[in-house]
Amino acid sequence: MLLSQRPAQPRPGLLIQCALAAFILLLCYFAIRRPCTAPAPVEAAAAPAPSPLAAAAAAGSLQYVNVTYDPLAHSINASSYPHPKRRAGFKAVNNANAIKYDSYVGDVVSKLPFETVLDAGTGNGQLVRALRARNRAAWGIELSQAVLERDAADLLAAGLVEQGSLTDLPYADSQFDLVFSADVLEHILPDQADDVVRELVRVAKRDLVLSISLKSIHNDELHTLLRPRDWWEALFAEHGAVPNRALVWALQQKDVSFIRDDYNDCRQEGDAEDGGRFEVCTVQQTWLVGAPGQEVRPHRAITPANGELEPWMFAFRKV
Ligand SMILES: *[C@@H]1O[C@H](CO)[C@@H](O)[C@H](O)[C@H]1NC(C)=O
Ligand SMILES: *[C@@H]1O[C@H](CO)[C@@H](O)[C@H](O)[C@H]1NC(C)=O
Numbered sequence: 001m002l003l004s005q006r007p008a009q010p011r012p013g014l015l016i017q018c019a020l021a022a023f024i025l026l027l028c029y030f031a032i033r034r035p036c037t038a039p040a041p042v043e044a045a046a047a048p049a050p051s052p053l054a055a056a057a058a059a060g061s062l063q064y065v066n067v068t069y070d071p072l073a074h075s076i077n078a079s080s081y082p083h084p085k086r087r088a089g090f091k092a093v094n095n096a097n098a099i100k101y102d103s104y105v106g107d108v109v110s111k112l113p114f115e116t117v118l119d120a121g122t123g124n125g126q127l128v129r130a131l132r133a134r135n136r137a138a139w140g141i142e143l144s145q146a147v148l149e150r151d152a153a154d155l156l157a158a159g160l161v162e163q164g165s166l167t168d169l170p171y172a173d174s175q176f177d178l179v180f181s182a183d184v185l186e187h188i189l190p191d192q193a194d195d196v197v198r199e200l201v202r203v204a205k206r207d208l209v210l211s212i213s214l215k216s217i218h219n220d221e222l223h224t225l226l227r228p229r230d231w232w233e234a235l236f237a238e239h240g241a242v243p244n245r246a247l248v249w250a251l252q253q254k255d256v257s258f259i260r261d262d263y264n265d266c267r268q269e270g271d272a273e274d275g276g277r278f279e280v281c282t283v284q285q286t287w288l289v290g291a292p293g294q295e296v297r298p299h300r301a302i303t304p305a306n307g308e309l310e311p312w313m314f315a316f317r318k319v
Helices: 012-036 051-060 102-111 126-133 144-152 153-157 190-203 229-238 243-249
Strands: 116-118 135-144 161-163 176-182 204-211 241-243 265-273 276-285 299-303 313-318
Touching: 102 126, 102 176, 102 229, 102 243, 116 126, 126 176, 135 144, 144 153, 144 161, 153 161, 176 190, 190 204, 190 229, 204 243, 229 241, 229 313, 243 313
Parallel strands: 116 135, 116 176, 135 161, 176 204
Antiparallel strands: 204 313, 241 313, 265 276, 276 299
16 A cells, blocks of 8 residues: 555666666766775885784784793883873772771862972872862872772872882972871881981971871771870970971961860870870860761761861971
């Protein structure tokens, strides 16, 4: 029924003649055009011989183990290879801990002139990212290779972070305008403190900014070195860096409005034999500024003697 309603079709004989004519015209066009086209590029003509790997793959023999393969005979210069091309728009995944210190980085950048910076104990490299995002030449060093591989593989490949110990830094003296460290020094062992502080001051050209936790509340096993503020300041002074008071108080949040009734979980921290003991409590005060997706802790630790709230900021100037 449908067929009968179709309009009249052109005759098949005419169609074939037209197609043939078009084909012949096309052939003529290419026959005329061909001599005018540019010669094939020399590179294409002299294509390099396929590599042994490619040849083996083409021959289908890669599926077998080559028991006579000698890796030394096929050694390459790995550092002559360029880094792999990066995906457009790739963005590393941030977790709550990764972005915790972003506002603190912004604070330091806005208060201190510096171009080069080392993040000592960089962990997942987030401070290096945050500093680079603010146009600072930042590098990081981290004790755990596994953490770098898991959380900062891109920074590792780019040579922006590396594995190493703060007790023995690989850098020459005075390499960084600023040495930066966030919540690292409370995790070192007491007998490492001298080496670590000496190394941090040695590689700094001018400034050091650190947060060093003064409490073990919720972190009993992890915080291996809790000492009062004046103990840290004396140690840095011994190694040639004096407190930069103006910067400490620009960065350190204080709240002296709390009264005794506001304090919870109070305990004595520190070492009676080394630096003395001090009181740390918690108060109902939000932990840092909340960033999207960040877990906001309702409790924050405080040293009641002077109303300083965590994170405890330290700033030094090399003399
Ligand atoms: C196996 O390795 C030997 C030595 O390197 C090499 O000469 C040979 O071509 C290899 N065979 C294949 C199939 O790749
Ligand atoms: C390896 O390649 C790098 C970068 O191209 C070069 O600087 C270096 O000299 C090369 N090493 C050797 C042993 O050829």
